Amino acid sequence: MRPRPLVRALAVLGIWLVPILASAQDTKPADVLVSRQLAESEGLTVGNVIRLSTDGAGTHAREFRIAGIYEPTPDPSRLGQVPRAVRLHLPDLLEMTRPADVPAGAEYVSSVNVALTDPRDADQFARDVNARLPGVLALPSGEAAGSAGPFRVLERFHLAIAVVTIIAATVFLLALTIMLVDERRETVGVLRLIGLPVRRILTQILIEGLLVASVGAVFGLILAVLSEQLINYFFQWRYDTALVFVRITRDVALTCVTIAVPLGASATVVASWALLRRGGLRLARR
Amino acid sequence: MNAIGFAWRSMVRQPARAALGILGVAAVGALLFDMLLLSRGLIVSMQDLLDRGGWDVRVSMGELPGSGLRIPDAVETAEAISTLPSVQAALVMRSATAQIDRASGEPLRASFQGVTTRSSDPAGSRLRAPWTILRGRDAEAPDEVVIDEKIASESRLEPGSEITMRASCNADVEALPATRLKVVGVAEFPFQITNESTTGGTLDALRAACGGNAGTEADLILVTSTSDADSTAAAIRTLRPEVRAATNTEVVGRLQQTGFTYFRQISSVLTTVTVSFAVLLITVLLTVSVNQRLGEIAALRALGFSRMRVVKDVLSESALIVGIGGLLSLPLGLLLASGLDRILKGMPGIPVALHFFVFETQALAVHIGLLVATAIIAALYPMRIVSTLPIAATLRDEVIG
Numbered sequence: 001m002r003p004r005p006l007v008r009a010l011a012v013l014g015i016w017l018v019p020i021l022a023s024a025q026d027t028k029p030a031d032v033l034v035s036r037q038l039a040e041s042e043g044l045t046v047g048n049v050i051r052l053s054t055d056g057a058g059t060h061a062r063e064f065r066i067a068g069i070y071e072p073t074p075d076p077s078r079l080g081q082v083p084r085a086v087r088l089h090l091p092d093l094l095e096m097t098r099p100a101d102v103p104a105g106a107e108y109v110s111s112v113n114v115a116l117t118d119p120r121d122a123d124q125f126a127r128d129v130n131a132r133l134p135g136v137l138a139l140p141s142g143e144a145a146g147s148a149g150p151f152r153v154l155e156r157f158h159l160a161i162a163v164v165t166i167i168a169a170t171v172f173l174l175a176l177t178i179m180l181v182d183e184r185r186e187t188v189g190v191l192r193l194i195g196l197p198v199r200r201i202l203t204q205i206l207i208e209g210l211l212v213a214s215v216g217a218v219f220g221l222i223l224a225v226l227s228e229q230l231i232n233y234f235f236q237w238r239y240d241t242a243l244v245f246v247r248i249t250r251d252v253a254l255t256c257v258t259i260a261v262p263l264g265a266s267a268t269v270v271a272s273w274a275l276l277r278r279g280g281l282r283l284a285r286r
Numbered sequence: 287m288n289a290i291g292f293a294w295r296s297m298v299r300q301p302a303r304a305a306l307g308i309l310g311v312a313a314v315g316a317l318l319f320d321m322l323l324l325s326r327g328l329i330v331s332m333q334d335l336l337d338r339g340g341w342d343v344r345v346s347m348g349e350l351p352g353s354g355l356r357i358p359d360a361v362e363t364a365e366a367i368s369t370l371p372s373v374q375a376a377l378v379m380r381s382a383t384a385q386i387d388r389a390s391g392e393p394l395r396a397s398f399q400g401v402t403t404r405s406s407d408p409a410g411s412r413l414r415a416p417w418t419i420l421r422g423r424d425a426e427a428p429d430e431v432v433i434d435e436k437i438a439s440e441s442r443l444e445p446g447s448e449i450t451m452r453a454s455c456n457a458d459v460e461a462l463p464a465t466r467l468k469v470v471g472v473a474e475f476p477f478q479i480t481n482e483s484t485t486g487g488t489l490d491a492l493r494a495a496c497g498g499n500a501g502t503e504a505d506l507i508l509v510t511s512t513s514d515a516d517s518t519a520a521a522i523r524t525l526r527p528e529v530r531a532a533t534n535t536e537v538v539g540r541l542q543q544t545g546f547t548y549f550r551q552i553s554s555v556l557t558t559v560t561v562s563f564a565v566l567l568i569t570v571l572l573t574v575s576v577n578q579r580l581g582e583i584a585a586l587r588a589l590g591f592s593r594m595r596v597v598k599d600v601l602s603e604s605a606l607i608v609g610i611g612g613l614l615s616l617p618l619g620l621l622l623a624s625g626l627d628r629i630l631k632g633m634p635g636i637p638v639a640l641h642f643f644v645f646e647t648q649a650l651a652v653h654i655g656l657l658v659a660t661a662i663i664a665a666l667y668p669m670r671i672v673s674t675l676p677i678a679a680t681l682r683d684e685v686i687g
Contacts, residue, residue, distance in 0.1 A: 153633040160626055168313035172567040175306035179574045
């Protein structure tokens with residue numbers, strides 16, 4: 001097992017931070033990384049020396065030098081929480097947080113990340129650790145990423161909204177096509193009177209419906225791509241995160257086209273069918 | 287015949303078209319209604335959940351209760367808080383993770399909530415636990431616990447049964463000896479998380495279950511004030527500046543700034559999209575309908591119908607489609623909301639009693655307002671068409687055409 005050299009400070013809420021001048025130090029303080037959001041809110045820059053303590057009173061505060069400012073990895077489960085975080089070397093963090101009665105080396109760590117020579121062994125490795133070390137829970141990275149849970153639920157929620165939207169759109173589409181077909185009643189009547197069979201007229205209407213639906217689907221996709229950027233910009237600004245909220249992938253675009261085009265064409269044919277059952281004379285009559 | 291009656295007859299003459307228009311508005315309206323319920327649903331539900339317990343101030347170390355930071359010397363702090371004149375009662379609460387052994391299969395994972403049961407005064411009255419007893423009685427002795435319905439049904443336990451629990455007060459990795467506890471009641475825990483089990487007992491029971499490893503810390507102190515909660519919270523902050531005391535409204539306000547905002551934002555975006563969708567489609571429906579009846583409208587004008595009258599007819603038709611569709615959207619929306627609520631409650635970490643969609647009169651008023659605006663805006667363009675319709679030219683075109 002190879003522990004990560006840096007450990008994210010889990011909660012910076014209890015760690016108070018006061019920048020002081022670097023020149024005042026006799027010994028070189030240990031290095032820390034500061035999140036961009038914390039650096040911006042407190043006006044911190046690389047090279048600043050800060051004091052960190054585990055309580056609000058600032059007891060046993062220790063000085064650290066900011067070696068860098070990092071962009072936190074976007075974490076869906078922490079959406080809405082501005083990541084005001086500091087990353088310390090693990091020995092420094094343990095030194096600060098170790099209770100007085102706990103000897104060095106006997107502290108708890110919340111987790112240990114393990115990189116395997118062959119990542120395909122993850123399941124077997126986790127089983128071995130769980131069997132050999134009672135009280136320790138080992139999970140392959142995929143299963144440990146519990147934060148994906150809320151987003152699977154959101155995916156189902158958005159799918160349900162999409163289904164309702166499609167139902168509403170279909171109803172409106174039917175109403176519109178009934179009206180549009182009705183408008184062309186006389187034309188259809190004349191076509192019937194000059195001898196075109198119902199099947200031929202229906203094919204023509206179907207092709208026309210397909211064309212209109214395809215153009216509509218392409219227009220919808222363009223609108224979606226434009227709004228994708230708009231929505232992402234808005235939410236990234238609102239939550240100060242690099243998370244991507246909307247992404248129009250090829251699969252999403254294909255799904256939309258697969259639903260929209262047949263739906264549009266079918267609505268045209270269904271609306272026309274009722275009209276075509278009438279006789280040519282009745283249709284052409286004013 | 288008035289404008290509404292005339293518009294009604296126009297719709298009845300084209301039943302399929304009118305029915306589809308109304309159904310479309312009902313579906314869009316249901317979605318719109320749900321988005322309005324969602325915009326404040328979590329906040330209203332959380333406020334209700336917090337208020338329901340009767341504790342109006344929550345004292346914790348972190349910005350929000352449940353942040354993981356613990357109050358040191360919690361019982362002493364609670365006793366000090368109890369001495370404040372505006373404080374009626376202060377209850378210390380500590381949580382631990384626990385495993386309940388089962389006759390067969392994996393142990394059941396649960397959380398154990400330990401609370402102080404008596405006020406600081408030895409003769410003081412018993413404090414109300416933050417759970418509701420459904421069967422049996424509340425836990426009072428250090429070897430007694432109450433369990434939730436989930437544990438009771440899954441492990442077939444009832445008041446009088448005994449359980450073996452391994453609780454861990456400091457870290458999940460502790461290996462502690464098992465403790466035998468007597469189940470004295472089945473309770474409902476207001477903040478119980480979906481798919482998780484909860485047990486409750488006294489602070490002494492929790493200490494015993496943790497093998498005396500609980501220390502003097504606690505997660506939360508719940509306070510009931512005798513008067514204004516804001517002034518009580520301020521008094522606690524003055525007394526103990528190191529702790530965070532927040533009223534229920536303040537807790538909801540803080541939640542509103544963090545996790546709850548996503549649903550508010552998504553609801554705003556979807557409300558805007560839904561209303562725009564409805565306006566666009568009703569405009570197209572009415573415009574096509576009016577265009578098909580231009581000759582008829584011109585004839586009515588020639589017969590003496592005023593310009594204002596034909597405009598009113600179009601507006602009335604829009605109002606009827608949106609009005610009937612809007613009425614249908616309410617039961618449809620409530621039905622859809624219950625389904626969507628079930629989906630969203632599958633999210634981990636959400637209390638069972640919390641709801642995402644909550645009915646509010648304010649939401650209904652906004653819904654009606656938006657539908658009225660939709661009916662008017664959607665009718666603007668077709669109203670313009672009929673108001674500027676040249677009577678003679680239209681009639682001549684109709685005859686020649």
